Amino acid sequence: GENVEQHPSTLSVQEGDSAVIKCTYSDSASNYFPWYKQELGKGPQLIIDIRSNVGEKKDQRIAVTLNKTAKHFSLHITETQPEDSAVYFCAAPREATFGRGTSLIVHP
């Protein structure tokens, strides 16, 4: 089945810094790459996604980049704020499976 590897497991940054989380996948047929954010006490929510026909997508302070040759996609958060602190998951939708998650901590 689809294998999704996510790194790092924990990321600690100062407010205003950038944060990058990376996922690698195994299924060459994958063509949709989402990122989810899970805040404490809530279920995960989609924050950004990208399809395989583009290499990058931005939405204000967050962006996702895709490298289909290397089979990895990354989440970029710029100008981090304390409210960005949460657990972030990448997913492999072909089998509804998720990476192990990255706990992002943004220090004021």
Place this chain on the structure above:
Amino acid sequence: ETGVTQTPRHLVMGMTNKKSLKCEQHLGHNAMYWYKQSAKKPLELMFVYNFKEQTENNSVPSRFSPECPNSSHLFLHLHTLQPEDSALYLCASSPRASGGNTGELFFGEGSRLTVL
């Protein structure tokens, strides 16, 4: 509010009890999912239903029994659980779950289960 409602939010049960978790979605989706979230295995897929038919059973022990009476409702029946089954159980829905990508998953807030 994501349109996916789970009840109860918290449940404490003994190993000999029988209880059920309920999930309801108001999004008109055709696919519904159960995930188990624990410290050891975050977001572990358990079951997938597509148009009320089970399409995925991810080697889940038989003490977990899913039921999907229609596309809007999903249940997880629990019996003779073990303490290691304590976890957050998340329900999700999506427009579809076959023939390719699931698309965006919409999650409920989860049911926190503690097995004593």
